Amino acid sequence: MSSDRLSPTSYAVLVLVGRGGAGPHDLVRMRRQGRIYESAAESQYYAEPKRLERLGYLRSERVAGRTHERTHYALTEKGVDALRQWMSGRPRHPTVGADPILRLLAADLVGEPAVKESLLTMREDLDDLRARLDVADDVAGTLPGREKYLRLNHRLARKVLAAYEEWLDDVERELR
Numbered sequence: 706m707s708s709d710r711l712s713p714t715s716y717a718v719l720v721l722v723g724r725g726g727a728g729p730h731d732l733v734r735m736r737r738q739g740r741i742y743e744s745a746a747e748s749q750y751y752a753e754p755k756r757l758e759r760l761g762y763l764r765s766e767r768v769a770g771r772t773h774e775r776t777h778y779a780l781t782e783k784g785v786d787a788l789r790q791w792m793s794g795r796p797r798h799p800t801v802g803a804d805p806i807l808r809l810l811a812a813d814l815v816g817e818p819a820v821k822e823s824l825l826t827m828r829e830d831l832d833d834l835r836a837r838l839d840v841a842d843d844v845a846g847t848l849p850g851r852e853k854y855l856r857l858n859h860r861l862a863r864k865v866l867a868a869y870e871e872w873l874d875d876v877e878r879e880l881r
Contacts, residue, residue: 714745718753726779822881
């Protein structure tokens, strides 16, 4: 993103950097662990902190790593102010993943059996996402400042997964 405007990914990075700070590798790890919440390409979690630093929302320092120095970002007051400003606005409406919906809408073009077979493969992803949420709940227990908020998000994510599971049951039943 070349503009100076903050995007949903910008806010995600600012929130994930949080009070304790984080490096790009930490952000990518959090993105992978929270796969159900992902909204941007992994590469953006490497590029966006640099852009936010250039704009004054983050500051960085080099810290020792296991094998070499790493970049560690921290929120600036401007970054915290941006989060406060963002919070004063209304959240975007929730969206439902477009890919599964488009696949179902293609049934009249490619046939119900192909769509059913394709969509039902999502059950593996739902299982994977549930397992990741189990791990995320364990991690939440190690973050007392954020535990309550993480667990609330995890409960919502589990409800979304349950809704998809129910929808896949409908697909399986109705596309015979």
